[in-house]
Amino acid sequence: MELKKEEDLSLGDSVLVTKLDTAVNWARSYSMWPMVFGTACCGIEFMSVAASKHDISRFGAEVVRFSPRQADLLVVAGTISYKQAPILKKIYDQMPEPKWVISMGACACSGGFYDNYTTVQGIDQIIPVDEYIAGCPPRPEAFFDSLIRIQEKSNRESILEKDRQHDRDFKGFLDA
Amino acid sequence: MHNKVYEVSHEKVRETILNLKENEDFTLLLDVTATDYLNYPGHKAERFAVVYILRDSTFKNEVIIKTMVDDETLTLLTISDIYYAANWGEREVFDQYGIIFEGHPNLKRVLNHHQFVGHPLRKDYVITDGQICTETEDLMDEMRPLLKQKGYEEDEVMLLNVGPSHPATHGTIRNLLAMEGESIVAATTEIGYLHRGFEKACETHTYSQIIPYTDRLNYCSAILNNIGYCKSIEDMMDIEIPERAKFIRVIVGELSRIMDHAVCNAANCVDLGGLTNFWYIFNPRDEAYEVLSKLTGARLTNSYTRIGGLSYDLYDGFAEEVESVLRSTEKSIDDALSLIARNKIFLDRTQDVGIITEEFAISAGITGPNLRSTGSPRDMRQDKPYYHYDSFDFDVVVGSHGDVYDRMMVRFEEMIQSIRIIRQAIKQIPDGSIITDNRAVALPPKDQVYGSIEGMMNQFKLVFEGVKVPKGEYYSSTEAANGELGFYVVSDGSGTPHKVKCRPPCYYALGAYSKIIENTMLADAVVTMASMNFIAGEFDR
Known part of the structure; x- marks a missing residue:
C-alpha cells in the first residue's frame, strides 16, 4: 500500500492538542452539579437563582439534584443549627472528590444575627468552605459571582493532586 | 385595648378549659406557652405561668387562660386529649421551660436536639450557651408505641x-x-x-430591633410578619396608625400573600413533576421582588413596617408597576391552570389525596388556606377585620374536600382575590403621613434631630432604650399567608420585651x-x- 503524502495525513482542525488537566478542568468547571443544602430564606432566594429570570443554566450549573453522591458543588443556603450540623457533615462527607463549598448568606458564613444557643456561628466550624457570600439573603447576582470564582478555582486544579491541602488539614468540631 | 387574661389556679385549669370547649364553643386551641417571671419587676408569686390561648368557632373572640405553676412540682395536667394541637404545644413548653404535663402521651423535646441539657427560654439560661449535637436520634421511642x-x-x-x-x-x-x-x-x-432562637433573641433586643427577626419567620411573605408583629405592639400601646399607612400595609401585605401562595403552588407543581409551572409562576414573582426592593431596599427580607407606621412612602410610579405585576400574575395563573386544571395525571395525583376533615383541622389548630380548603370559611380578614378589610369587596375562598387539589385551588383563587383587594386599595389610598407623629414611638424627622436638642434626645432615647411599652401581656393576631399569625407579648414596662411568643x-x-x-x-x-x-x-x- 502506498503511503499518502504528509499533508493528506493531517487531520485538519478536528484535533486539539492540550494538557489533560486543562481538558478535565474545562469540562468540570462548566458543568458544576450543585447540591443545594437549602434550609432557610437563602434557599428561597436560590429558587430565584434557578428560575428563568436569573437562570443558573447560563453557567452550566442547572443540574440541581438533591443527591450528594452526584454533586461536586455544595451550596449551603441558610442557617445551620447545632441539630442540623451532623447532617451537613454527613452530606459533605458523602460527596465525591473533587468538591467545592459555597457558604451562601450571613447565617451560613457566621451565624448572622442569630448569635444564640442554637445557631452554629459559621459552617466553617464544621466543613471547609471555598467561597463566602455576604447578604441576608444575597441577591442572585452575588451567587453567580461566587459561582464564577468557583469555576476559576476549579480551573487551577490538577488531577494528580488527589486531596486538596486545606481539606486534608481541616478539623471541625464534629471531627473526632 | 387590652384583652382580658383570666387567671385560674393550677388545679382548676384543665376543668376550665374543658368547660370552655364543651359549653362556650372555644373549639380552637391557638397556642400554649409559658412565661418565666424571674426578675420581673414586682413579681412575688410562683416563677412560671402557663398560658393557653383559645378561639371560638366564629373566630371573633379569643380568651387567654393563665395559670401559675407550682414551683416545687412544675407540673400541670395535660390537655392533649382535649385538643390535638396541645400535643406539640405542650411539648414545646416542656422543651423551652421545663414544665411537665402529666398524662401527655409523649412529652419530649421538639425544637432543641436530644443531647441538649437545660431549658433555653428560662431567664437564667445564657443566650449564647450553644450545645453541640453529635448525632441524630433514631426516633424509635416514638415509632415503637x-x-x-x-x-x-x-x-x-x-x-x-x-x-x-x-x-x-x-x-x-x-x-x-x-x-x-x-x-x-x-x-x-x-x-x-431550623430552630434559631427567635423568642430568646426577642428578649435581648428592643421592640424595634425585633422587626428584622420577624422577616425571617415566614420568609416567603416577610411583610405579613412585619405587619403582624407591629400591629400587636401598636394594639398593646393603643396607637392608631395613619390611614395611609393602613392602606399601604394592605397593598404590600396582599402582594406578599400572592408571592407566598405562588411559592407554595410552584413548589407543589415541582414535587408533582411539573417543572413548567414553576417557571411560569416564578416570573411575576421576580417582578414583584423588583417592586419590593425599590420600595423597601430588599427583595426578600423587607423589614418594611415600623411600630406606628411604615419606613418609607410609596415611590413615584408604584401604582403602575404594581398593576403590571398583577397583570403578569393573572397571566401566570391562567398559564399554570391551563396546564393542570384539566390534566388527568394532575387530577389523579391530587384529588382525594391527603384529606383533612374540618373537625380534625380545628382540633389540630390548623388555620388559613389549609382550614378553608376543608370548607370552613374562617378568615381573620372577614371575621375580625382590621385595616378596613371589611370595606373591601373580596370573597373568602373555600374548598369542599380538604384534599391536595382543594388546597392548591384555594391558593390560586386567593391570589386572585388578593389582586382584587390591591386594585381597590390603590384607588382609595389617602394622602397624609405614613407614620404616627407620637414621639414616644416614632423617630423624629431628621431636621429636628440635627436642628434641635429635643429632637436629638428624642432620637437617642428611642434608639438606645427602645419604645417603652406599658407593663402587661397581650395577644394580637392577623391573617398571614399560612393562617392565623399571633404574637403574645409580655412587657415589663421597659424598651425590651420580657417575652415574645409567636403563634x-x-x-x-x-x-x-x-x-x-x-x-x-x-x-x-x-x-x-x-x-x-x-x-x-x-x-x-
Missing part, C-alpha cells in the same frame, strides 16, 4: 427515613415512616432543624401532618406536604 398500637411487629414493616435533607421536606423536616409496601402504616415527624400557623399544621398521611401512599405524602406550605422559619422559629 405507634407500631404496637397498630398491631405491627417491628420486622413486619420497612422503616424509611425521609429528610431532613430531602427535596420534598425542603431541608428541614424529618419524617420516619413505617412502610408496608408503598403504604404508610405509621409516621412520626421531627422538627427543630406560627404552620407549626400546628405540621403537628397534624403525621396523622394526615397515615394509610396513604408514600408519593401522596410528598404532595400532601408540599400542599400544606410548611415554612421552616415559621414552625421552628
